[in-house]
Amino acid sequence: MSIPATFRAFRIHHSDGHRAGIEAVSLDDLSPGEVVVRAEWSSVNYKDALAGTGEGKILRRFPLVGGIDVAGHVVASTDPRFREGDPVLCTGSGLSETRDGGYSEYVRLQADWTIPLPAGLGLREAMVLGTAGFTAGLSLLRMEQNGQVPAMGPVVVTGATGGVSMLAIDILSRAGYEAHAITGKFEHLDFLTRLGARQVINRKDMHWGPRPLETALWAGAIDSVGGDTLAGLTRVIHPYGNIASCGLAGGHALNTTVMPFIIRGVSVLGIASAGTARAQREQVWERLAGPWKPAHLDAICTRETTLDELPQVFPTMLAGGSFGRTVVRL
Ligand SMILES: NC(=O)c1ccc[n+]([C@@H]2O[C@H](COP(=O)([O-])OP(=O)(O)OC[C@H]3O[C@@H](n4cnc5c(N)ncnc54)[C@H](OP(=O)(O)O)[C@@H]3O)[C@@H](O)[C@H]2O)c1
Structure with missing residues (x-):
C-alpha cells in the first residue's frame, strides 16, 4: 500500500507559548519506528486533554503529534513480527510524550511497543x-496479583462516570466482583447500575471520617480521583485489601x-499504564479481549469525534464534564 507524501496530523508546539492544530506532515517528520500503521481509530484521555490544551506538562519534547492511543493496520514493517495488513494497537508507550502520537492518519511505531490486535476485539473496540x-484492566491485574479475589467483598470505583472508571466497573463485574461506584454526577445512577454497579454513592454524601482507621467498607478500590478521596479510601478498606491508585x-x-x-495490611x-512492560501489557490485552471484555462498550463510548473537533473536546474533559469514552475516527 502506498503512503501519501503528506497526511493530516494534530500537532502540538511550544515555541512562543502553546499552539496545537491540524497540519500536513510526512512520514519523515514522525519519530522513527519499525512499524508504519494506517491509523483508523484513536481516543481521548485526560492526558490527551492536558497535552492538547497545554494545561499539563505531558510532552517532553516539541513539536509532537498528540494522542496516546492508536489502532490501525500495518502498511509497512522492517520488523519480521509484523506484516502488511496486520491489525495492531498501541497505548501509552511514549506516544505524545516522547514520540509522535496517534492523532495522525499514519503513525510510525516501535515494534517492541506494538501489540497485535487480540482475537475478540475490533479496532474501534480497542480504542x-x-x-x-x-x-x-492493569489495575485489576495488579490487585489480583496481590491477592484480591471476589470472595473478599465489594470493590469500589471512584470518579465513576470517567472513562477509566466506567470501564473498571464493567471489567470488575465481568471478572465476578461486586462493583460499587462513587460519582459526582449522581444523575447517571441508572447508567452506572446498567454497567454493573450494585451500589452507587453520591460523592456529596460520602463522608470519609477523620480517624486514621474508620469502619471498613470495601475489600478494594480502583481510584482515578486521588487527593482526599484516595486518603479517605485508605481508612475504609478491609484488611489486606488493595487500592489501585491510577489517577488524580x-x-x-x-x-x-x-x-x-x-494495622490492616492495606x-x-x-x-502507571504508559510504561508497562510488554509481558504484562499482553496479559492485560488478552483479558480485555476475553474474560474481562466489557459487556457495554457501545454504551460506554458516548462520543465519536474527528481530528478537527479535538480542540472543543479537551476543555470539557478538563472541567470534569466527561461522561464515558470518546473515540477519534481518523
Ligand atoms: N495511571 C495511569 O496510567 C492513567 C491512565 C489513564 C488515566 N489516568 C488518570 O485517571 C484519571 C481519569 O482519567 P479519565 O481518562 O478516565 O478521565 P475522565 O474521563 O475525565 O474522568 C475523570 C472523572 O473523575 C471525576 N472527577 C473529575 N473531577 C473531579 C474532582 N475534582 N473530584 C473528584 N472527582 C472528579 C469525574 O467523575 P464523577 O463525576 O463520576 O465523580 C470524572 O468523570 C485522570 O486523572 C488521568 O490522568 C491515569
Whole structure:
C-alpha cells in the first residue's frame, strides 16, 4: 500500500507559548519506528486533554503529534513480527510524550511497543478501551496479583462516570466482583447500575471520617480521583485489601497515615499504564479481549469525534464534564 507524501496530523508546539492544530506532515517528520500503521481509530484521555490544551506538562519534547492511543493496520514493517495488513494497537508507550502520537492518519511505531490486535476485539473496540481500559484492566491485574479475589467483598470505583472508571466497573463485574461506584454526577445512577454497579454513592454524601482507621467498607478500590478521596479510601478498606491508585482527577496530594498499612495490611498499588512492560501489557490485552471484555462498550463510548473537533473536546474533559469514552475516527 502506498503512503501519501503528506497526511493530516494534530500537532502540538511550544515555541512562543502553546499552539496545537491540524497540519500536513510526512512520514519523515514522525519519530522513527519499525512499524508504519494506517491509523483508523484513536481516543481521548485526560492526558490527551492536558497535552492538547497545554494545561499539563505531558510532552517532553516539541513539536509532537498528540494522542496516546492508536489502532490501525500495518502498511509497512522492517520488523519480521509484523506484516502488511496486520491489525495492531498501541497505548501509552511514549506516544505524545516522547514520540509522535496517534492523532495522525499514519503513525510510525516501535515494534517492541506494538501489540497485535487480540482475537475478540475490533479496532474501534480497542480504542473504546484505549489507555482508559488498559489502565482499568492493569489495575485489576495488579490487585489480583496481590491477592484480591471476589470472595473478599465489594470493590469500589471512584470518579465513576470517567472513562477509566466506567470501564473498571464493567471489567470488575465481568471478572465476578461486586462493583460499587462513587460519582459526582449522581444523575447517571441508572447508567452506572446498567454497567454493573450494585451500589452507587453520591460523592456529596460520602463522608470519609477523620480517624486514621474508620469502619471498613470495601475489600478494594480502583481510584482515578486521588487527593482526599484516595486518603479517605485508605481508612475504609478491609484488611489486606488493595487500592489501585491510577489517577488524580481530584488532586495529586496524599494526606494519610501509615495506620491502614501497618494495622490492616492495606496496599496502595501504583498504576502507571504508559510504561508497562510488554509481558504484562499482553496479559492485560488478552483479558480485555476475553474474560474481562466489557459487556457495554457501545454504551460506554458516548462520543465519536474527528481530528478537527479535538480542540472543543479537551476543555470539557478538563472541567470534569466527561461522561464515558470518546473515540477519534481518523
Ligand atoms: N495511571 C495511569 O496510567 C492513567 C491512565 C489513564 C488515566 N489516568 C488518570 O485517571 C484519571 C481519569 O482519567 P479519565 O481518562 O478516565 O478521565 P475522565 O474521563 O475525565 O474522568 C475523570 C472523572 O473523575 C471525576 N472527577 C473529575 N473531577 C473531579 C474532582 N475534582 N473530584 C473528584 N472527582 C472528579 C469525574 O467523575 P464523577 O463525576 O463520576 O465523580 C470524572 O468523570 C485522570 O486523572 C488521568 O490522568 C491515569
